[in-house]
């Protein structure tokens with residue numbers, strides 16, 4: 001994907017989000033369930049989502065004008081490192097706000113060095129930039145909190161399909177959040193997420209908000225992501241529990257989750273033997289486009305393309 005195409009792609013997911021955001025007003029009532037109890041949904045404040053939307057707009061606008069900025073908007077590496085932004089003068093002049101050190105703009109002060117620094121002077125062509133970013137310049141995980149699921153794979157789906165609403169670091173402040181009512185969930189909120197079972201997360205991701213009596217602004221992903229992909233996304237979500245917005249590159253690359261697997265919960269390894277899982281999946285699928293009788297998408301097949309890979313191609317790199 002060329003940079004421009006990538007940008008268009010991001011804009012496309014942004015506007016799709018707006019389309020999906022056919023908002024209906026919900027008061028701050030207790031609509032969400034965690035551990036079977038009705039609770040207030042964890043979301044960002046209006047001010048926070050407005051600020052996030054403005055930052056995104058500015059970044060993409062700057063990028064479009066060739067003023068640096070970033071096709072990725074408010075990606076963490078942008079605000080942490082200034083990657084993609086032009087140095088204030090050709091000869092250098094980017095000042096690290098923390099250390100006060102002036103950098104040439106290409107990562108000579110050690111901690112600021114990233115493989116993406118060279119993007120301004122010597123851009124990586126096409127899809128390479130995206131691959132570099134997703135594979136090298138994003139959180140790293142050495143283990144999984146969901147048996148049989150790979151948070152590293154999950155991360156790539158999350159970046160493709162979820163950031164526009166849920167935000168780069170899952171804080172519910174993606175560029176579309178401002179247009180959505182109810183707001184997208186802050187997926188890192190431990191007090192809430194620790195009580196939410198994998199089964200509940202699986203259902204809402206696969207079947208969409210409406211399948212669990214939440215807003216239809218939360219799309220149905222079951223025709224885009226295979227079940228194993230959804231498990232991988234859940235592993236990524238679990239890996240980010242209570243992880244605050246990063247203050248340093250180190251924070252960002254090595255998030256520390258507080259999540260403890262819930263006793264007796266379904267996971268990617270035992271799902272095929274779980275009666276609860278089977279029942280819930282039948283219910284969720286009975287309402288899904290292509291699966292529900294008479295619905296538009298014929299054949300019940302998956303939408304081809306995108307970032308999806310076959311379950312058989314999923315190699316679990318983590319224990």
Ligand code: HEC
Pocket residue numbers: 016017018020021032033041157158161162163164165166176180181182183184185187201204205209213214215216217218219221233
């Ligand atoms: C178009 C915007 C949008 C996109 C894209 C989106 N979501 Fe959501 N999501 C929402 C909204 C809005 C809610 C809150 C629904 C409500 O409160 O009724 C939500 C809620 C959720 C919830 C919480 C459900 C609960 O019970 O608390 C999870 C989990 C979730 N989304 C995961 C994802 C994942 C994973 C992806 C990507 C595969 C994704 N979302 C993509 C808008 C979106």
